[in-house]
Amino acid sequence: MVQHGGSGVLASVQDDFPRWYQDVLEKAQLADNGPVRGTMVIRPYAYAIWEGMQADVDARIKRTGAENVYLPLFIPESYLEREAEHVEGFSPELAVVTHAGGKELTEPVVVRPTSETVFGALMAKWVQSHRDLPMLLNQWANVVRWELRPRLFLRTTEFLWQEGHTAHATAADAAAYARRIHLEVYRDFLQDTLAIPVLVGVKSPRERFAGAVNTMTCEAMMGDGKALQMATSHELGQNFARAFDIGYTDASGTVQSCWTTSWGSSTRMMGGLIMSHGDQAGLRVPPRIAPIQAVVVAVKDDERTASAASAVADELSEAGVRVRLDVRGTPGFGRRIVEWELKGVPLRIEVGPRDLDAQQVTLARRHVMGKTTVPLDRLSAAIPPLLEEMQSEMLAQARERLAARTTDVETVAEAIAAASTGFARIPYAALGETGEDELAAKAVTVRCLQTEDGGLPAGADQDGLVAIVARSY
Amino acid sequence: MVQHGGSGVLASVQDDFPRWYQDVLEKAQLADNGPVRGTMVIRPYAYAIWEGMQADVDARIKRTGAENVYLPLFIPESYLEREAEHVEGFSPELAVVTHAGGKELTEPVVVRPTSETVFGALMAKWVQSHRDLPMLLNQWANVVRWELRPRLFLRTTEFLWQEGHTAHATAADAAAYARRIHLEVYRDFLQDTLAIPVLVGVKSPRERFAGAVNTMTCEAMMGDGKALQMATSHELGQNFARAFDIGYTDASGTVQSCWTTSWGSSTRMMGGLIMSHGDQAGLRVPPRIAPIQAVVVAVKDDERTASAASAVADELSEAGVRVRLDVRGTPGFGRRIVEWELKGVPLRIEVGPRDLDAQQVTLARRHVMGKTTVPLDRLSAAIPPLLEEMQSEMLAQARERLAARTTDVETVAEAIAAASTGFARIPYAALGETGEDELAAKAVTVRCLQTEDGGLPAGADQDGLVAIVARSY
Numbered sequence: 001m002v003q004h005g006g007s008g009v010l011a012s013v014q015d016d017f018p019r020w021y022q023d024v025l026e027k028a029q030l031a032d033n034g035p036v037r038g039t040m041v042i043r044p045y046a047y048a049i050w051e052g053m054q055a056d057v058d059a060r061i062k063r064t065g066a067e068n069v070y071l072p073l074f075i076p077e078s079y080l081e082r083e084a085e086h087v088e089g090f091s092p093e094l095a096v097v098t099h100a101g102g103k104e105l106t107e108p109v110v111v112r113p114t115s116e117t118v119f120g121a122l123m124a125k126w127v128q129s130h131r132d133l134p135m136l137l138n139q140w141a142n143v144v145r146w147e148l149r150p151r152l153f154l155r156t157t158e159f160l161w162q163e164g165h166t167a168h169a170t171a172a173d174a175a176a177y178a179r180r181i182h183l184e185v186y187r188d189f190l191q192d193t194l195a196i197p198v199l200v201g202v203k204s205p206r207e208r209f210a211g212a213v214n215t216m217t218c219e220a221m222m223g224d225g226k227a228l229q230m231a232t233s234h235e236l237g238q239n240f241a242r243a244f245d246i247g248y249t250d251a252s253g254t255v256q257s258c259w260t261t262s263w264g265s266s267t268r269m270m271g272g273l274i275m276s277h278g279d280q281a282g283l284r285v286p287p288r289i290a291p292i293q294a295v296v297v298a299v300k301d302d303e304r305t306a307s308a309a310s311a312v313a314d315e316l317s318e319a320g321v322r323v324r325l326d327v328r329g330t331p332g333f334g335r336r337i338v339e340w341e342l343k344g345v346p347l348r349i350e351v352g353p354r355d356l357d358a359q360q361v362t363l364a365r366r367h368v369m370g371k372t373t374v375p376l377d378r379l380s381a382a383i384p385p386l387l388e389e390m391q392s393e394m395l396a397q398a399r400e401r402l403a404a405r406t407t408d409v410e411t412v413a414e415a416i417a418a419a420s421t422g423f424a425r426i427p428y429a430a431l432g433e434t435g436e437d438e439l440a441a442k443a444v445t446v447r448c449l450q451t452e453d454g455g456l457p458a459g460a461d462q463d464g465l466v467a468i469v470a471r472s473y
Numbered sequence: 474m475v476q477h478g479g480s481g482v483l484a485s486v487q488d489d490f491p492r493w494y495q496d497v498l499e500k501a502q503l504a505d506n507g508p509v510r511g512t513m514v515i516r517p518y519a520y521a522i523w524e525g526m527q528a529d530v531d532a533r534i535k536r537t538g539a540e541n542v543y544l545p546l547f548i549p550e551s552y553l554e555r556e557a558e559h560v561e562g563f564s565p566e567l568a569v570v571t572h573a574g575g576k577e578l579t580e581p582v583v584v585r586p587t588s589e590t591v592f593g594a595l596m597a598k599w600v601q602s603h604r605d606l607p608m609l610l611n612q613w614a615n616v617v618r619w620e621l622r623p624r625l626f627l628r629t630t631e632f633l634w635q636e637g638h639t640a641h642a643t644a645a646d647a648a649a650y651a652r653r654i655h656l657e658v659y660r661d662f663l664q665d666t667l668a669i670p671v672l673v674g675v676k677s678p679r680e681r682f683a684g685a686v687n688t689m690t691c692e693a694m695m696g697d698g699k700a701l702q703m704a705t706s707h708e709l710g711q712n713f714a715r716a717f718d719i720g721y722t723d724a725s726g727t728v729q730s731c732w733t734t735s736w737g738s739s740t741r742m743m744g745g746l747i748m749s750h751g752d753q754a755g756l757r758v759p760p761r762i763a764p765i766q767a768v769v770v771a772v773k774d775d776e777r778t779a780s781a782a783s784a785v786a787d788e789l790s791e792a793g794v795r796v797r798l799d800v801r802g803t804p805g806f807g808r809r810i811v812e813w814e815l816k817g818v819p820l821r822i823e824v825g826p827r828d829l830d831a832q833q834v835t836l837a838r839r840h841v842m843g844k845t846t847v848p849l850d851r852l853s854a855a856i857p858p859l860l861e862e863m864q865s866e867m868l869a870q871a872r873e874r875l876a877a878r879t880t881d882v883e884t885v886a887e888a889i890a891a892a893s894t895g896f897a898r899i900p901y902a903a904l905g906e907t908g909e910d911e912l913a914a915k916a917v918t919v920r921c922l923q924t925e926d927g928g929l930p931a932g933a934d935q936d937g938l939v940a941i942v943a944r945s946y
Contacts, residue, residue, distance in 0.1 A: 034591070035552060036582050039545035041595060044610070047541050068520050072512035073615055073631050079508060092575050097584065100568040101619035109509050111570065111584070118507070122514060137517070142546055142615065146574035158546050
């Protein structure tokens with residue numbers, strides 16, 4: 001039997017991160033493999049976290065003025081051939097419906113790998129005059145890309161995502177809007193809600209999205225020091241508008257081609273959440289996104305304890321805390337604690353006979369595994385600010401790891417060495433013409449380019465950029 | 474050219490209801506055909522209404538204790554063969570993926586027509602002990618059923634829906650839960666939020682869902698007197714649990730088969746909303762579901778009017794009203810009014826110079842097309858209760874039509890005659906053994922069976938039931 005030095009429940013987060021990840025998915029009841037290879041079942045607890053992500057990202061998207069639509073799952077094969085780089089990028093991953101309604105179809109239809117081409121065709125129809133611009137659209141949907149090496153949440157044949165597509169009258173307007181989405185929607189959501197510090201930057205031309213003139217990315221560091229791309233935003237110039245004939249009549253009556261953008265984030269963020277914050281005891285969910293912020297656990301299976309626990313839960317629920325009450329007789333207290341730690345519930349409130357005698361409850365904060373007590377009459381005043389404090393502390397913890405495992409280097413060889421445990425920062429110019437090839441040979445890539453002070457540059461051709469280099473998922 | 478006696482914008486709602494429906498979808502920018510036959514593009518305004526429906530239904534479902542999950546789009550063909558009645562019902566409608574990732578698949582996969590079989594397989598795994606029961610699950614997703622005669626929102630190849638699946642320890646618990654979903658989720662949502670009065674009843678054995686022992690339905694009357702099935706809830710007895718081996722160990726250690734239920738509602742409700750409330754000027758959206766409850770329209774294109782209109786919009790928005798400000802210079806006032814009437818915005822608030830001189834605004838209520846005025850300083854106090862009043866009035870209007878177009882009859886011939894303009898109520902016993910065949914020959918069906926006083930019976934075999942008979946969508 002394999003010894004993995006873990007908690008007994010999970011493989012060791014230090015020694016076998018991939019297996020630890022699989023274990024967390026299973027033991028915390030987050031996800032399961034679907035019956036068709038590469039597909040995924042998202043279980044209630046993980047889906048509740050995803051619903052929280054969706055609601056938060058959606059509200060941020062709407063604040064920028066974009067509206068949601070729903071486009072069809074099926075796309076005619078011919079649509080994908082309209083943008084050459086597009087079809088090349090996707091064709092090996094397509095799932096094709098050849099039979100339907102009991103017959104063979106005359107033209108096979110593709111299950112959308114993205115709705116980009118359909119957005120293109122519709123925008124060409126919907127945009128006529130400069131008064132129709134900007135046109136700001138977004139969609140929440142499932143998409144399919146056949147995966148040969150699937151990994152739950154990170155790379156699955158089907159995944160859930162949002163894709164935004166916008167058309168603008170000028171390059172400047174398109175660039176400003178894409179930048180706003182990237183910073184105010186993605187970066188702020190990831191940092192403020194998921195407590196995941198992200199590096200915002202642009203992709204190098206080699207790593208850029210096919211057809212884009214500029215790709216912005218949010219890169220996060222996982223628990224094993226590898227990078228995960230959490231969201232990307234693309235300026236598509238006029239390439240896409242020309243391929244799809246998205247034009248408008250300007251104020252002087254001249255027909256102009258639009259400037260378009262696209263941007264997306266997906267259930268991959270669930271993988272990022274688990275791998276950013278998880279530890280040897282399981283998942284750790286930041287309070288703002290937690291479906292259960294506090295679980296009230298009765299320490300003893302008797303009437304007095306249960307009714308006191310229930311009163312505590314009611315009071316906190318009244319105070320706006322998302323609470324779960326656990327007064328189960330079985331399994332025993334110890335096993336129930338392990339369950340809630342696995343699920344990463346931020347705050348566990350233990351109610352036991354001795355606590356009650358002292359007019360208090362015991363608090364166990366998941367992010368530090370430390371215990372304190374709080375008087376019963378201070379509950380509603382103390383818990384909500386405590387949750388906010390924990391949220392900040394989780395972000396600070398993740399920031400510390402990011403800083404500790406990021407190394408400034410000068411050469412490609414040093415960058416490769418640093419990437420075995422974390423991120424390397426190297427002057428982009430130092431990579432020269434062959435640097436990205438040399439990195440690639442060691443399964444290391446340029447994750448993004450930043451300004452010297454860690455800012456988001458306007459594009460990859462700006463002078464003095466710094467490359468963030470890492471292994472990645 | 475065809476004269477259709479309509480408003481000039483829409484075909485006549487009286488004379489050509491199907492064409493009127495198509496016109497509303499197009500002119501109010503609700504939906505479009507997708508590029509693959511039978512598929513649908515849901516445009517921003519309609520999608521915003523759907524989001525409102527989803528949020529409301531979802532909150533009601535969660536209140537019953539059910540949790541959301543997400544199951545894969547793709548199902549192995551073999552899964553569908555496990556429940557004989559199930560595969561028979563769906564096989565002519567299936568879309569089949571035969572090629573993926575550039576290769577032919579060894580086992581073709583089906584695009585889910587429902588996730589029923591996957592829920593079955595998962596519940597068999599997740600339910601072990603009586604402590605796991607009841608297991609209450611729900612999913613929001615897209616499903617595909619190849620349609621030969623598609624009609625936007627009513628019958629489309631792909632549609633959005635929720636499907637609930639639950640497993641219980643006893644028949645009584647399953648029946649009580651399905652009934653609760655049917656009344657507290659579906660009926661109450663349709664009546665209280667969509668202002669659509671529905672007849673709740675059970676399906677006759679002929680109309681019952683394949684494999685169910687009892688099917689409950691909510692039937693609504695559309696503007697042309699035809700019925701639309703808005704939602705259904707099924708008791709599946711132990712049939713489904715046996716086919717999928719969903720069993721549990723009871724307190725005494727004996728393995729028992731579960732009792733299961735399923736229940737669903739879909740984007741078809743959008744069609745029902747349009748066809749229930751629409752009139753010659755377009756859609757009419759009840760205030761509680763309206764994405765825009767009030768539009769503030771500047772009557773003149775000048776500074777003073779625009780800034781007053783903007784202040785009105787801000788004030789109402791502060792008061793919790795979902796407001797849109799319309800201070801566009803073009804198109805002219807008349808065309809803008811037609812637009813907002815087409816979209817069915819409940820309340821139009823006109824701000825013009827004469828109104829401002831009199832320290833008031835003009836209110837146009839969409840559901841009665843009547844105008845009144847309200848003093849500027851009464852706005853936040855007056856509008857929210859006015860919207861609630863309008864909500865009640867729309868439900869009352871729909872109830873009146875339902876009552877006026879429902880006829881009590883004694884014979885099948887009378888029922889068929891009454892169904893040409895509305896619903897017929899006939900003692901179920903009066904249909905005898907051949908009644909449903911005779912109705913079917915005239916494209917008329919038993920929509921549901923109710924108790925004498927219009928209540929929801931426990932099942933179709935109860936004595937003294939009344940059949941509601943109608944043509945339907």
